[in-house]
Structures are given as C-alpha cells and as structure tokens.
Amino acid sequence: MSVIVFAENWDGKFKKSTFEAVSYANEIAKQLSTSTTALVIGNVSEEDMKSLGKYGAGKVLNVKNDRLNTLAAQAYGNIVAEAAQKEVATVIVISNTYTGKNIAGRIAARLKAGLVAGATALPSATAPFTVRKKCFSGKGLTDVVITSDQKVLALTPNAFRVISGEGTASLEAFVPALKDSDLKTSVKEVKKTSGKIALTEAELVVSAGRGLKGPENWGMIEELANLLGAATACSKPVADIGWRPHHEHVGQTGITIGPNLYIAIGISGAIQHLAGVSSSKVIVVINSDPEAPFFKAADYGVVGDAFEVVPRLIEAVKTFKTSHH
Amino acid sequence: MKFLVCISQVPDTTTKITFIEGKALNAAGVQFIINPYDEIALTRALELKEALGGTVTVIHVGTVGTEPTIRKALAIGADEAIRINAEPEDAFFVASQIAEVVKKNPFDVILTGRESIDYNSGQVAGMLAEMLDLPSVCVVTKIDISGTEVTLEREIDGGKEVVSCSLPFVASAQKGLSEPRIPNMRGIMSARTKPLQITEPSSGTKLTASVSYAMPPAKQACKMVAADKMNELVELLHQEAKVI
Ligand SMILES: Cc1cc2nc3c(=O)[nH]c(=O)nc-3n(C[C@H](O)[C@H](O)[C@H](O)COP(=O)(O)OP(=O)(O)OC[C@H]3O[C@@H](n4cnc5c(N)ncnc54)[C@H](O)[C@@H]3O)c2cc1C
Numbered sequence: 001m002s003v004i005v006f007a008e009n010w011d012g013k014f015k016k017s018t019f020e021a022v023s024y025a026n027e028i029a030k031q032l033s034t035s036t037t038a039l040v041i042g043n044v045s046e047e048d049m050k051s052l053g054k055y056g057a058g059k060v061l062n063v064k065n066d067r068l069n070t071l072a073a074q075a076y077g078n079i080v081a082e083a084a085q086k087e088v089a090t091v092i093v094i095s096n097t098y099t100g101k102n103i104a105g106r107i108a109a110r111l112k113a114g115l116v117a118g119a120t121a122l123p124s125a126t127a128p129f130t131v132r133k134k135c136f137s138g139k140g141l142t143d144v145v146i147t148s149d150q151k152v153l154a155l156t157p158n159a160f161r162v163i164s165g166e167g168t169a170s171l172e173a174f175v176p177a178l179k180d181s182d183l184k185t186s187v188k189e190v191k192k193t194s195g196k197i198a199l200t201e202a203e204l205v206v207s208a209g210r211g212l213k214g215p216e217n218w219g220m221i222e223e224l225a226n227l228l229g230a231a232t233a234c235s236k237p238v239a240d241i242g243w244r245p246h247h248e249h250v251g252q253t254g255i256t257i258g259p260n261l262y263i264a265i266g267i268s269g270a271i272q273h274l275a276g277v278s279s280s281k282v283i284v285v286i287n288s289d290p291e292a293p294f295f296k297a298a299d300y301g302v303v304g305d306a307f308e309v310v311p312r313l314i315e316a317v318k319t320f321k322t323s324h325h
Numbered sequence: 326m327k328f329l330v331c332i333s334q335v336p337d338t339t340t341k342i343t344f345i346e347g348k349a350l351n352a353a354g355v356q357f358i359i360n361p362y363d364e365i366a367l368t369r370a371l372e373l374k375e376a377l378g379g380t381v382t383v384i385h386v387g388t389v390g391t392e393p394t395i396r397k398a399l400a401i402g403a404d405e406a407i408r409i410n411a412e413p414e415d416a417f418f419v420a421s422q423i424a425e426v427v428k429k430n431p432f433d434v435i436l437t438g439r440e441s442i443d444y445n446s447g448q449v450a451g452m453l454a455e456m457l458d459l460p461s462v463c464v465v466t467k468i469d470i471s472g473t474e475v476t477l478e479r480e481i482d483g484g485k486e487v488v489s490c491s492l493p494f495v496a497s498a499q500k501g502l503s504e505p506r507i508p509n510m511r512g513i514m515s516a517r518t519k520p521l522q523i524t525e526p527s528s529g530t531k532l533t534a535s536v537s538y539a540m541p542p543a544k545q546a547c548k549m550v551a552a553d554k555m556n557e558l559v560e561l562l563h564q565e566a567k568v569i
Contacts, residue, residue, distance in 0.1 A: 010482070070486070073451070073461050098481050101439075102463040105451020109420065114532030117446040130536070136350075137442050139342040141539045148532045184460035184494070188476070189487040198483030204568070228569060246501055252338050252442065253361055253500050261568040272338050275442075278541070282566045284558070285547070295547050300561060304552030316555035320563065 003029040004089035006080050007038040007052055007060070008099055014048060015201065017095045017157040019055050024160045025093040026056025027122050028153075032090065037061060038169065039083045041068050041076060046171060053167035061087075061174035068178075070187035071099055077106030079176045084111060084150065086174075096154035097200075104154045114146035120159040137252055137275035157201070158258045159279070193247055202231035205259045205280070207250065209235035209273075211266020211287065211306055215243035220310045221265065227317045233257070235267045251276035266306045269294025286310065326379035326470070328370040329432040330403065331423055331453070332363040333413065334387060334394040335443040344538040350443075359394055362438025364401070364505045366498035369468055370436055371402045371506070377470060380404045382432070386413040386422050392521070399516035400508035406519070411526040414534065416444075420452035421529045427457055435495045439464045444535075447497060454495035462488050466501035 005025035007018050022038055029036040038057035040049055042064070049060045061083055068075060080103065084092045092107060094100045096118050108115035116131045120141075124130045128145045131153060135142045199205065206225040212218065218232075225232045232248060239249035250257055252272040258279030265286045267273060274297055277283070285298040288305050295301045302309055336342065336355045343351040359367070370381045383398040384407045385391060395406045409422045427435065435454075440447035447463065454461030466485065467478035475490040480499055508516070550558045562569045 073463070074454070077451070077455065098464055098479070101447050101451075102461070102479075103451065105416070105420070105448040105453075106455040106461065107451075108417065108448065108532075109452040109455035112417075112530070112532070114415075114417065115446075115448055116533065117448055133445075134541075135444050135535070135538070136336065136340075136342045137338075137445060138541065139340075140344065141541055142444075142535045143537045143539075145534050145536050146532060147534065181458075185462060185488050185490045187486055188489050190481070190484060191478075191487065192484040200482050249500075261562065261566070271341075275338070282562070282568050284562070297544060298547040299545065299566065300558060301547045301549045302552055302555075302558065303549065309552050309555065312553065312555040313558065316559045317569075319556065320559045320569075324563075 001032065001034045002087045002089045003032065003034060003036050003091045003093065004084050004087050005036060005038050005057070005093040007040050008095055008097060009040065009042050009044050012043050012045070014044065016162065017097055019162040019164070020157065020160050021093055021095045021155050022052050022055035022057050023163040024122070024155050025091070027163065028091050028093070029056070031123065031126055037087050037089070039063070039080060039174070041079060043069065049171055050168045053169035054164045055162065056167070057169045060169045060171050062171060063174050063176060065178065067183060071102060072183050072185055073102040073106060074184065075178060075182040077103045077110060078182055080107050081110040082176045083174060090150055092150065092152045094152070094154050096156050100154045104152060108152045111150050111152070112148060113150035113152045114148045115152040115154065116144045116146065117154040118156050119153045120156050134279070138278040139275065156258070197229070197231040199231045199233055199248065199250070199255055199257060202257070202259050204228050204230035204261045205233050205257060206230045206263045206265070207233035207235070207267060208238070208265040209267030210237050218244070220314065224310060224314050224317065227314060227321070235273055264294055265310060267294060268292050269297060326374070326377050326434065327432045328374055328379060328381045329427065329435045330363065330367045330370050330381065330383045331435070331437040331449060332367065332383050332385050332394070332398055333360045333441045334358070334385070334391045335360045335441050338442065344540070347537050347539060350538070357394060359397055360438050360441045362440060362498050362500070365500060365502050366436035366438055367398055367401060367403060368503035368505050369498060370434065372503060373434070373468070373470060382407060384409070384423055384426060386411055386419045388412060395521060396516045397508065399519045399521070400512040401506055402512060404519065406521045408521060408523050409526050410523055415531040416446055416448035417452060417532045418529045420449045420456060422526050424453055424456035425527045426524065431493065433493045434470070435459070435493070437495070437497045439497045439499045450495050450497035457495070459493055459495050460490050461495040462490060463497040464499045465496050466499050468496060468502065
C-alpha cells in the first residue's frame with residue numbers, strides 16, 4: 001500500500017501547487033500509515049526531484065522520454081495509472097491544474113477508481129473515504145464518499161498549505177509501457193500571454209469592472225498590479241466589450257481563481273462574478289456605491305470614487321514598500 | 326461527420342443555492358438550464374456541422390423531468406437527442422452509460438463542457454475518452470477540423486497550447502470556443518418533432534456519492550476603511566490580513 005502523487009512540472013520546474021500536492025499526499029499517507037511516492041514525467045533536475053523529500057515524498061519515480069516533454073493526456077494518464085499499480089497505491093493525488101483536468105478522468109476510468117476533482121481538504125474520514133469539495137461554483141460544499149478500493153484526488157491549487165521539513169527523496173527511473181497509439185495528440189505551439197503573471201497562479205490579483213468607464217483608464221489598475229506583483233483580472237462585460245482581453249475575465253463563465261488577495265475595483269459583485277472569486281482568502285472592494293452587493297462578500301471595503309481612491313492606494317503601497325525594504 | 330455533444334442539466338447561474346438538511350439540493354423554485362459550457366460545446370458542434378456537413382446528436386443521462394432541457398438543445402439546432410433514463414449520480418456511471426451508446430454507434434467528434442456548474446468536476450470527458458480508447462483534449466477554446474486534421478487550442482496557466490489531434494476525439498469546451506445561440510421560433514417549433522430516443526441504462530457501477538452538503542463558511546462582516554485612509558488599508562492588509 002502507498003500513496004502516489006503526480007508531481008507536475010512546467011518546463012522542468014516545479015511550482016507551489018506541486019509542493020501542495022506532495023504535502024497533501026503525505027498527510028493522507030500518514031492517515032493511512034503508509035508512505036508517499038512522487039511521479040515526475042519529464043526533465044527535472046535530480047536536485048529538484050530529491051527536494052520533494054522535504055514535502056514528504058520518500059521516493060521519486062522519474063519518467064524521462066522526449067516524447068513526453070509536453071502533455072499527451074492519454075499517455076500521461078496511462079503512466080500515472082501504471083505507476084499507481086506498480087506502487088500498489090490506494091490513493092492517487094494530482095493537482096487540479098489544467099494538466100490535472102486533462103488527466104484526472106482518464107486515470108480514474110483506467111483504474112476504475114472513484115475521483116474527487118477539486119478536493120479542498122484532507123479526507124475527513126478514511127473509512128468510508130470521505131473528501132470535501134466545492135459545488136455549485138463555490139455556493140456550496142459537499143462531502144463525497146469514494147467507494148472503490150483505489151481513489152483519485154485532484155487537489156485544488158491554493159487550497160492546501162505546503163508542509164515542509166527535512167528529507168531527501170530517493171530517485172528511481174521508471175520506464176512505462178508506452179505505445180504510439182497513446183500519443184494521438186501533439187503540441188504544435190505554446191502561446192504565452194507575454195510577460196504577465198498568470199492569473200490562475202497569482203497570489204495577488206487586482207481586478208476592475210465597468211465602473212472604470214473605459215479601457216483608457218486601466219493605467220492605474222496596471223500600475224497598482226505591478227507595484228504589488230499582482231495579476232490583473234476583469235469582469236465579464238469589460239471583456240465582452242473589448243476593454244480587456246478575454247483571458248482576464250473571471251467568474252462563473254470565465255476563470256475561477258483563489259488568490260490570497262483579490263482587489264475588486266468598480267465591480268458590482270454579481271453572483272456570477274462572485275462564483276469565480278469567492279475562494280479568494282481576502283477580498284478588498286472599492287466601489288462608489290455603498291449598496292454594491294460586493295461589500296457583502298468583502299473583508300475590507302472602501303466606498304469612494306475609484307479615480308480618487310486608486311491613485312491614493314498606489315501612493316500608500318509605494319510608501320509601504322519604501323518603509324519595509 | 327458525426328458530432329455527439331454530452332449535455333447536463335444544472336441550476337440557472339443566478340440560483341440561490343440552499344440544501345435540505347444538508348442532504349440534498351433544495352430544488353424548490355430552481356430553474357434548470359443546459360450547463361453553460363455544454364451549450365458552448367453544442368454551438369461549436371453546430372458551426373462545424375454547418376461547415377463540414379453531418380449531424381449533431383445530443384446525449385443526456387437523466388430522468389424524464391429533464392426533457393425540456395433536451396428540447397432546448399434541439400431548439401438551438403441539434404438534429405436528434407438520446408436520453409439515457411437514469412439519475413446522473415456519479416461521473417463514472419454517466420461516462421460508462423455514454424460510452425456504451427458510442428461503442429454501438431460511433432461518432433467522429435465527442436464534446437462535453439469543461440465542467441458542469443453544479444458539481445464542478447469536469448470528469449466525464451476524460452473518462453469517456455479512456456473508456457473508448459480515444460484521445461482527449463480538455464478545456465479548449467478552439468476546435469478546427471480540416472480533412473482528417475484536427476487543431477485545438479487548450480488553456481494552460483498563462484497562455485494557450487495549440488494541439489493537433491486525429492479523428493475521432495473527445496474535447497471539453499471552455500468559454501471562448503463559441504458564442505451560444507438563442508433559439509429562434511423556427512428552432513423551437515421544429516424541436517418538438519425532432520427525434521428523442523430514450524434508452525434504458527446498462528448496468529453500471531457508481532464509485533462516488535455526495536453524502537452531505539454545507540454552505541460555505543459565512544464571511545466576517547466587511548471592515549470599512551475611509552476613502553482618504555489608504556495607508557490604513559495597506560497596514561491592515563499587511564498586519565492583520567498578512568497578504569502583502
Ligand atoms: C449566464 C451568465 C454568466 C455570467 N458570467 C459572468 C462571469 O463569469 N463574470 C462576470 O464578471 N460576470 C458574469 N456575468 C455578468 C454579471 O451578471 C454582471 O453583469 C457583471 O459581473 C457586472 O460587471 P461589472 O461589475 O463590471 O459591471 P456593473 O454591474 O455595471 O458594475 C459596475 C460597478 O462599478 C461601480 N462604479 C461605477 N463608477 C465607479 C467609480 N467611479 N468608482 C468606483 N466604482 C464605480 C458601480 O457602483 C457598480 O457597482 C454573467 C451573467 C450571466 C447571465
């Protein structure tokens with residue numbers, strides 16, 4: 001018995017969500033009195049792989065194959081499933097990232113294992129195996145019981161803290177059975193949204209809505225975001241009218257985010273908007289209308305005209321930065 | 326070319342969600358709609374069919390009460406519908422049911438939404454693809470088909486990835502793939518007479534069950550900061566909230 005975790009990398013580097021997943025897997029391994037094995041597909045330095053030991057991985061299985069440097073969902077799913085069988089894993093943990101979303105269902109179907117996609121906490125019980133997740137786009141929570149022997153958990157990024165200590169993982173090369181027919185998809189090109197911080201990974205997000213009146217007024221939003229090291233986001237109508245690019249649209253029909261800080265400027269706080277941002281740890285709302293519904297979902301509120309408040313906030317952040325560095 | 330679009334029925338996006346004693350969704354007064362991402366998938370299937378020829382079939386696992394939702398999909402433009410007569414309680418069960426139908430009656434393009442907005446899991450596309458031994462690309466904002474070449478764009482952290490794929494394939498739709506269409510009068514009229522085939526479920530296993538529900542923890546009351554005290558706000562975010 002063991003717990004296996006798919007330790008995702010991006011161009012050879014792990015990210016915080018990887019460490020969260022390994023930490024989470026290891027806490028489950030403790031609940032089950034067993035050990036944690038991490039699976040790495042791709043070219044990650046030995047040093048980085050060994051460092052997964054800090055988060056609880058005893059062993060790292062590494063699959064190196066140039067055909068697998070980009071995602072091929074069918075092949076990745078098969079490899080994770082094969083590694084799970086080899087390690088006699090009862091629990092398989094992955095991150096619910098875009099890669100995770102591409103492989104979770106495949107792994108579950110291949111192993112005939114129940115899947116909780118978007119787990120937000122450790123299992124509340126291991127018999128029956130019960131895991132909590134969000135439902136109704138964050139308007140509710142549900143406890144899901146998995147009845148199969150093997151369980152697949154896709155952990156929501158930013159929902160579980162990284163737990164680090166001492167430790168070095170041992171490394172083992174793993175050569176899975178790979179067929180050409182597992183590689184019916186191939187990546188032709190990667191289009192990066194240039195230079196900016198990716199919204200889904202950002203710890204701080206500055207977002208603005210129709211209250212800003214026009215695209216020419218986003219200079220102060222970007223300035224505030226740059227100062228804080230934050231990503232920028234927007235409400236749906238703002239993306240629909242073309243004031244901002246679509247990839248910034250957050251909400252029920254846009255991107256779902258859960259940063260540590262979400263600053264909403266000139267956004268009314270419609271229920272569909274909240275669905276995409278309600279997992280934010282702290283929400284600041286700046287709105288000229290004291291009755292704006294967003295204040296009900298906020299931790300800190302400022303009633304005022306964005307065109308006066310935001311420049312003041314920028315100055316305050318500048319002052320703060322000079323006094324704290 | 327044969328297109329299959331898997332649709333689920335979900336509470337309207339504006340619904341105020343409550344639960345009955347933490348055991349089930351309180352469906353009283355809830356209006357159900359086609360899952361918005363499935364509608365995006367359906368519209369793209371219709372666009373591709375219009376360009377390439379073929380038929381668009383929608384498939385739904387649900388009991389008789391969901392038929393208005395299926396008729397809506399037909400009104401939007403699907404040619405025919407299949408309803409598998411069972412409660413869609415578990416993604417593995419739903420995917421197995423659809424896979425059984427597709428094994429007997431293959432399709433070239435199988436689309437789902439990126440996730441349903443009720444359980445937000447996004448499992449069916451991957452499961453279905455695995456059960457049918459087909460390639461899958463999830464959370465896509467573009468699908469183009471030319472001859473036997475399929476080009477998709479899928480969302481990744483901080484960008485997009487252009488993926489090529491062979492036919493047949495499974496993909497899940499993200500916003501941006503198409504602009505949903507509002508059914509017109511002719512569509513609504515013709516939907517009534519389009520074929521809706523009802524099949525009984527094949528015996529299927531369920532691997533998960535939602536056993537209880539809760540509301541998200543209530544927010545603490547919002548702390549108001551005066552508009553001319555932005556230094557104070559920054560201090561609160563640093564000292565109290567510890568986020569900067
Ligand atoms: C099916 C469906 C899905 C949807 N999905 C989404 C989604 O994913 N994301 C999303 O965002 N929306 C979504 N919506 C739209 C949503 O219902 C709202 O219409 C939208 O969020 C409103 O955007 P907004 O807050 O920018 O604009 P408005 O509602 O117009 O609000 C503007 C706000 O700015 C304030 N304001 C005005 N001037 C100033 C000023 N000078 N300084 C400070 N504040 C000012 C106003 O008081 C107001 O609160 C969806 C709707 C539907 C029906």
